[in-house]
Amino acid sequence: xxxxxxxxxxxxxxxxxxxxxxxxxxxxxxxxxxxxxxxxxxxxxxxxxxxxxxxxxxxxxxxxxxxxxxxxxxxxxxxxxxxxxxxxxxxxxxxxxxxxxxxxxxxxxxxxxxxxxxxxxxxxxxxxxxxxxxxxxxxxxxxxxxxxxxxxxxxxxxxxxxxxxxxxxxxxxxxxxxxxxxxxxxxxxxxxxxxxxxxxxxxxxxxxxxxxxxxxxxxxxxxxxxxxxxxxxxxxxxxxxxxxxxxxxxxxxxxxxxxxxxxxxxxxxxxxxxxxxxxxxxxxxxxxxxxxxxxxxxxxxxxxxxxxxxxxxxxxxxxxxxxxxxxxxxxxxxxxxxxxxxxxxxxxxxxxxxxxxxxxxxxxxxxxxxxxxxxxxxxxxxxxx
Amino acid sequence: xxxxxxxxxxxxxxxxxxxxxxxxxxxxxxxxxxxxxxxxxxxxxxxxxxxxxxxxxxxxxxxxxxxxxxxxxxxxxxxxxxxxxxxxxxxxxxxxxxxxxxxxxxxxxxxxxxxxxxxxxxxxxxxxxxxxxxxxxxxxxxxxxxxxxxxxxxxxxxxxxxxxxxxxxxxxxxxxxxxxxxxxxxxxxxxxxxxxxxxxxxxxxxxxxxxxxxxxxxxxxxxxxxxxxxxxxxxxxxxxxxxxxxxxxxxxxxxxxxxxxxxxxxxxxxxxxxxxxxxxxxxxxxxxxxxxxxxxxxxxxxxxxxxxxxxxxxxxxxxxxxxxxxxxxxxxxxxxxxxxxxxxxxxxxxxxxxxxxxxxxxxxxxxxxxxxxxxxxxxxxxxxx
Numbered sequence: 225x226x227x228x229x230x231x232x233x234x235x236x237x238x239x240x241x242x243x244x245x246x247x248x249x250x251x252x253x254x255x256x257x258x259x260x261x262x263x264x265x266x267x268x269x270x271x272x273x274x275x276x277x278x279x280x281x282x283x284x285x286x287x288x289x290x291x292x293x294x295x296x297x298x299x300x301x302x303x304x305x306x307x308x309x310x311x312x313x314x315x316x317x318x319x320x321x322x323x324x325x326x327x328x329x330x331x332x333x334x335x336x337x338x339x340x341x342x343x344x345x346x347x348x349x350x351x352x353x354x355x356x357x358x359x360x361x362x363x364x365x366x367x368x369x370x371x372x373x374x375x376x377x378x379x380x381x382x383x384x385x386x387x388x389x390x391x392x393x394x395x396x397x398x399x400x401x402x403x404x405x406x407x408x409x410x411x412x413x414x415x416x417x418x419x420x421x422x423x424x425x426x427x428x429x430x431x432x433x434x435x436x437x438x439x440x441x442x443x444x445x446x447x448x449x450x451x452x453x454x455x456x457x458x459x460x461x462x463x464x465x466x467x468x469x470x471x472x473x474x475x476x477x478x479x480x481x482x483x484x485x486x487x488x489x490x491x492x493x494x495x496x497x498x499x500x501x502x503x504x505x506x507x508x509x510x511x512x513x514x515x516x517x518x519x520x521x522x523x524x525x526x527x528x529x530x531x532x533x534x535x536x537x538x539x540x541x542x543x544x545x546x547x548x549x550x551x552x553x554x555x556x557x558x559x560x561x562x563x564x565x566x567x568x569x570x571x572x573x574x575x576x577x578x579x580x581x582x583x584x585x586x587x588x589x590x591x592x593x594x595x596x597x598x599x600x601x602x603x604x605x606x607x608x609x
Numbered sequence: 610x611x612x613x614x615x616x617x618x619x620x621x622x623x624x625x626x627x628x629x630x631x632x633x634x635x636x637x638x639x640x641x642x643x644x645x646x647x648x649x650x651x652x653x654x655x656x657x658x659x660x661x662x663x664x665x666x667x668x669x670x671x672x673x674x675x676x677x678x679x680x681x682x683x684x685x686x687x688x689x690x691x692x693x694x695x696x697x698x699x700x701x702x703x704x705x706x707x708x709x710x711x712x713x714x715x716x717x718x719x720x721x722x723x724x725x726x727x728x729x730x731x732x733x734x735x736x737x738x739x740x741x742x743x744x745x746x747x748x749x750x751x752x753x754x755x756x757x758x759x760x761x762x763x764x765x766x767x768x769x770x771x772x773x774x775x776x777x778x779x780x781x782x783x784x785x786x787x788x789x790x791x792x793x794x795x796x797x798x799x800x801x802x803x804x805x806x807x808x809x810x811x812x813x814x815x816x817x818x819x820x821x822x823x824x825x826x827x828x829x830x831x832x833x834x835x836x837x838x839x840x841x842x843x844x845x846x847x848x849x850x851x852x853x854x855x856x857x858x859x860x861x862x863x864x865x866x867x868x869x870x871x872x873x874x875x876x877x878x879x880x881x882x883x884x885x886x887x888x889x890x891x892x893x894x895x896x897x898x899x900x901x902x903x904x905x906x907x908x909x910x911x912x913x914x915x916x917x918x919x920x921x922x923x924x925x926x927x928x929x930x931x932x933x934x935x936x937x938x939x940x941x942x943x944x945x946x947x948x949x950x951x952x953x954x955x956x957x958x959x960x961x962x963x964x965x966x967x968x969x970x971x972x973x974x975x976x977x978x979x980x981x982x983x984x985x986x987x988x989x990x991x992x993x994x
Contacts, residue, residue: 235635235636235638235847237635238634238635238851243633243634244632246851247631249622250615250621252617252620253620253805257927282669283668283805283806284667284669284673284829284846285668285847285848287846288669291828300826322827322828322831323828411847413635413847413850419849419852420668420849420851421806421849421850421851440826441825441826443676443703444673444830445829461670461671461672462671462672462805463805464804464805464806465804465805466805466806466852467806467849467852536641542640
């Protein structure tokens with residue numbers, strides 16, 4: 225028997241209800257079988273994004289919607305400000321450079337969040353900047369950016385604020401409209417509890433003005449065409465029908481739990497993971513931790529390869545390692561989407577066992593689980609409904 | 610009870626085995642759970658494409674891979690030759706124009722296939738042309754292009770031949786390498802029997818040379834990056850894991866049936882549909898019919914809306930209408946992918962009943978089914994294995 229569970233920051237585990245919905249016979253995407261499903265999804269996405277603005281759905285990974293955000297609003301030569309404190313912050317700059325933008329980069333130490341004052345200064349230094357590109361949860365370092373503060377800095381200027389919320393959405397508190405976010409990107413395979421293959425993009429009125437004048441070439445990810453089609457409750461190109469059918473079920477689950485409770489659950493589980501890590505004597509990596517994923521330094525003498533393979537082969541648990549220069553330095557675990565207290569407890573127990581097997585001296589037997597239970601004492605738990 | 614069946618040229622019906630595979634718990638895309646599946650898919654795709662060259666997999670609709678084919682091999686200002694005899698032939702030109710190419714268009718009457726001599730002449734008139742873009746099955750008109758003949762015309766020149774085989778692959782005979790096709794595009798939701806959400810692109814050595822020098826901006830669909838990642842048995846960005854798990858099952862089914870038999874089945878069913886249509890007194894639209902989809906003129910006095918709604922609401926059968934200027938003029942039906950004799954017979958019976966209800970005088974009661982049965986007499990049928 226192989227009972228597996230993903231503790232990776234995407235793909236995350238998909239609830240059986242969603243898997244079952246996606247296994248239903250396929251329907252045609254331009255038909256009365258699909259139209260109400262897509263309309264419901266678009267509406268429910270607005271709730272999860274906390275926006276009144278349109279939310280586009282693309283058949284692609286999240287990176288596709290990031291490209292749409294850049295090429296749909298800017299023209300070659302335009303100045304854009306990016307914040308690079310990890311692999312995904314860098315991606316905004318990579319996309320901009322691929323399309324000939326003038327990319328102004330604010331470099332941040334990996335594991336740190338950007339100081340909003342630096343963004344304010346950059347906007348003063350580059351009054352021609354058309355957009356600021358930020359990352360809600362920088363997945364590679366498990367670090368949260370204070371998007372609300374960035375919104376206050378960017379909103380009064382002519383620039384728009386674009387946020388990669390791919391791993392953060394529904395895990396970290398995120399309020400697109402209230403925080404003045406003009407473009408918000410998300411992906412299906414994170415806290416939205418779906419397989420990968422869908423990307424989402426919320427578009428504000430301020431962003432739509434830029435879209436009117438943008439001159440980057442684009443076709444599949446063309447925002448004008450996508451917005452026009454969304455207004456007609458459809459997509460420019462064939463949508464990933466089965467994933468959208470699953471999306472509707474997943475979003476209904478989030479709606480039933482209510483978004484503030486979903487945020488609270490992610491916070492509780494991430495805090496429990498972190499406190500559990502403390503109980504195991506692990507050192508957290510991020511200085512501004514997100515609730516989507518937790519990163520720890522690898523204890524001395526423990527290799528990522530050994531740790532991850534033992535967790536996988538002996539316990540059916542998949543974790544993630546460090547990326548780029550953090551490879552072999554950190555490991556990451558996420559109780560994201562379809563996860564609860566049981567999952568965190570079992571993970572910490574298995575982690576303790578594997579670390580011990582690998583010669584690491586755990587400060588106290590059961591210390592990981594003890595930490596998590598202590599942390600979770602203050603949270604209401606319940607299967608009452 | 611609502612027992613539905615799609616008779617649309619994509620999405621097509623997904624076999625229960627494939628639906629079940631996609632409903633399995635999700636695995637991580639960079640893990641030993643996924644690596645062999647992706648390697649198998651890439652290998653099996655080569656078989657279906659009939660190529661020894663790499664076949665890329667993108668998380669997108671087929672249009673995404675068309676954009677990759679254009680932007681990955683050309684530079685702005687380059688001359689490209691397109692053949693526009695329908696909506697999808699036009700798409701090649703639309704993509705080229707979006708990226709600033711010099712698009713030379715060979716216009717063909719909708720429903721006609723291009724004369725290869727015209728392509729040869731165009732290559733003589735435009736010796737700087739970098740590529741010819743063609744369409745195996747022009748889905749909007751149910752028309753087949755003679756790609757083998759085009760290959761003979763293009764291969765001796767410096768230009769590459771790119772073919773949109775999205776709806777044609779595995780339905781119409783198609784031999785990427787033997788016919789000298791340099792770029793072949795396909796999508797998951799046609800004869801490959803999967804939901805939409807995956808696009809494929811086979812890339813020849815001649816095309817790879819162009820890729821080295823191409824200067825169109827690109828990111829998500831960047832071919833250099835995609836080819837480099839495929840060589841490492843991975844994808845540049847998060848793949849649509851569950852669809853790829855399903856793909857492997859679908860491709861295994863095609864392998865077990867053997868591709869020549871799959872082609873033969875599509876030919877048999879399409880011929881049965883056409884002969885059945887004759888039996889109903891219907892007039893075929895295409896002058897060079899494909900086996901992926903059949904198009905008929907709408908009989909006088911029968912509106913597409915009435916026909917399609919009655920088929921849908923009374924029989925659970927979904928068909929497709931005409932596109933652009935053919936809207937309201939033709940209707941299309943496809944026995945594509947997971948379809949057999951039973952499906953064609955039941956469709957023709959339901960079609961006869963609906964046409965009769967709508968006041969159309971069928972030449973002979975049961976004439977549609979009779980035609981199909983007559984056509985299929987010469988084909989071996991069997992569930993022996």
